[in-house]
Amino acid sequence: MKHGRPSRRQLLQIGAAVGGSLLAGRKTSALETNPRKLGEPLGPYSERSPFEKAVRWRRESKTPETGSSFTPLHDSVGTATPSALHYERHHSGIPTIDPARHRLIIHGMVDRPLSLSMTDIRRLPSVTRLLVLECGGNSAGEWAASGADVQRSYGLVSGSEWTGVALSLLLAEAGAQPRASWVIAEGADACRMMRSIPLATALESSMLAYGQNGEAMRPSQGYPLRLINPGWEGNTNVKWLHSLKLTDQPYMARDETSKYSDLMPDGKARIFTYAMEAKSVITFPSGGQTLPAHGLYELTGLAWSGRGRIDRVEVTTNGGRTWVQAALQEPRLPIALTRFRLAWRFDGQDALIASRAIDETGYVQPTRAALIAARGTNSIYHYNGIKFWSVRSDGTVTNVES
């Protein structure tokens, strides 16, 4: 903070801490001691500053090994999520796996069934992609408009750089047979999470990742090996991957029938609803935050689409009467978190603010009302409605039950 201009967030923190006294002058500087102390010595692996407090929020669960923890989107800057704050969703806890003992088998309808060590996999040519990953159940509370803040209502989404091997390369090694049309992926967690993936999509874009954000992925993200299906609901990105079986039919796993299927008002459920459609949310100002004063602010948030690039994001500050185009942070990568920004003056008037994303397919993020008109309120998964926050005259920001 000594050098350069303080960020908006730092200003807010200072504003909250010292209120108006900042303007009263800085006679004795608490930031300087003379003579100055030496800093900490160099270390092997960095921790964040003790002053930084952003953490995931975990929803109460009767069994602590199942459940979700949510990325603190309101504290995020830029588009990358630190591995340590990546959202989590587990069904039977996080296994501890020694990579020297881990194996991936590729079997079923292949000419050359394979058992691969992590060393084998790391020997193959690698690919790296920046991608958004979103839980199919992210924002499920929004069907009832219950989300008080952006972390709890939108935080099952994160962005990472993933590195690994193209699945097509491994399937070429194993020799997929012409009759094969599905891949059954299984993980090594206690419940052996299993999903059916159409082979055509897997060949086109799936990868087996071992790296996340420049290092080995975290155990909670699937260490040592995870299936990554770009743009698809998080659950299909099977963690701790140890088996790929090629078949001529989907296996109707519990987590694609009982769960992760979308029940419609007519009693029919949509199955294999893989894609995450375009979505966006304002992260500042958002529910639970307070604007400390009138004046000019940078309104900002995140947009993403499982079907490609974000084409544009529009923002309203008057409850949807008019929309203006926000600036987008470059580069805009396909299926990746994209930050949008808009200068906005808060003059003490109540304001209803929201964003809507439009992706490169031309798809427009729908309103909550349109979504409910099409799907009712019992489908749990794939909520991507426009999120309104209410900024009150006193600067407080709350969820809108609209």
Next chain:
Amino acid sequence: MWKVSAILLLMAVTLSAQPPGYQVGRPPTPEEVRDLGSAIAPDGTGLPEGSGTVAAGRELFAAQCARCHGPNGEGDVGARLIGGQGTLATPRPIKTVGSFWPYATTLWDYINRAMPFDRPGLLQPLEVYAAVAYVLNLNGIIEADQVMDATSLPKVKMPNRDGFVADPRPDVPRERRPR
């Protein structure tokens, strides 16, 4: 043009005829296939030998499942496993094995891979068949004297077998955009 296609064709032929490029790994052992790839298909592919009765399942359920799912599968720490038939199209749908699951093979597969929650992998195939038989009987899907095995289980017709449809998205009509 013709030349390019001919070369491409030649490349494709050599690619498929030749052994793969990197030659990593080795064939999996039978144990690896058994331990890592135990998935069961809806047509019953992968179901092991053995069978289980409703009576055996009742005992097993009381010993291994009831503490989390309730004595009659009514739900507690673990999910509710019974009832809900006829509720899917109502404002308060109750999704259970009996009301919602399209395939009985999924029940075998899931109990085998994931239950009991705190000790998955504990059950022998005979016990899984028994647990499946009992849960199906609790839901009125099979009679008390029916035996579940690799032949009979895939034939069980679940009440919601035809309750699933393909993904129609994008499905939300685009609204008129106020400007």
